[in-house]
Amino acid sequence: SQLAEENLWALSVHEGESVTVNCSYKTSITALQWYRQKSGEGPAQLILIRSNEREKRNGRLRxxxxxxxQSSSLSITAxxxxxxxxYFCATVDQGGRALIFGTGTTVSVSP
Amino acid sequence: GPKVLQIPSHQIIDMGQMVTLNCDPVSNHLYFYWYKQILGQQMEFLVNFYNGKVMEKSKLFKDQFSVERPDGSYFTLKIQPTALEDSAVYFCASSLGGQDTQYFGPGTRLLVL
Known part of the structure; x- marks a missing residue:
């Protein structure tokens, strides 16, 4: 089955530093999505990167x-x-609609 | 951005009872989804729904589960009867097209005692 996995459970950084979350997946994909879930909220899509793209940016996110x-990374600067x-990576199943999420990496940014 | 609402935010019920989770999707969206997240585990797809029908469902979508969206109102997930292992956070999502960005609600925290 398609499985997306983030490589680390948790990362801690200080404000202003950069952080990178990595993800690996097991089968061919048409696109990979990065989501963020804050405490008490549902996931929100950050970036969708298609299989023919090598890099995608969205503000401070890359x-x-x-x-x-079969790997992807999400970097947050500043x-x-x-x-x-x-932070989760997610792929879509063969039906093209159901998202398959990884277990997530908790990023903690302290002052 | 577009907002998906979920009612209630929390629900505690006794095992064997019926529960209905309600989702108010983004107004012009056509595809609707339910996902389940057990504390500390990854979010898992349950079902998606389009044009009044279930399009896909996972093995987690047991026979005790059902979904509907009567007359364009709430998109609902009903569990009857509930079991202890149904305790989880249930997230609703909607998208305009089947391949479009899915927007998630804040979740309903269900505790089955």
């Missing part, structure tokens, strides 16, 4: 995709306390 190693959240 996602990369390496289809040969982190802020409000970036504290769980």
């Amino acid at each position: 996602a990369t995709l390496d289809t040969s190693s 982190t802020r306390c409000e970036d504290t959240a769980v």
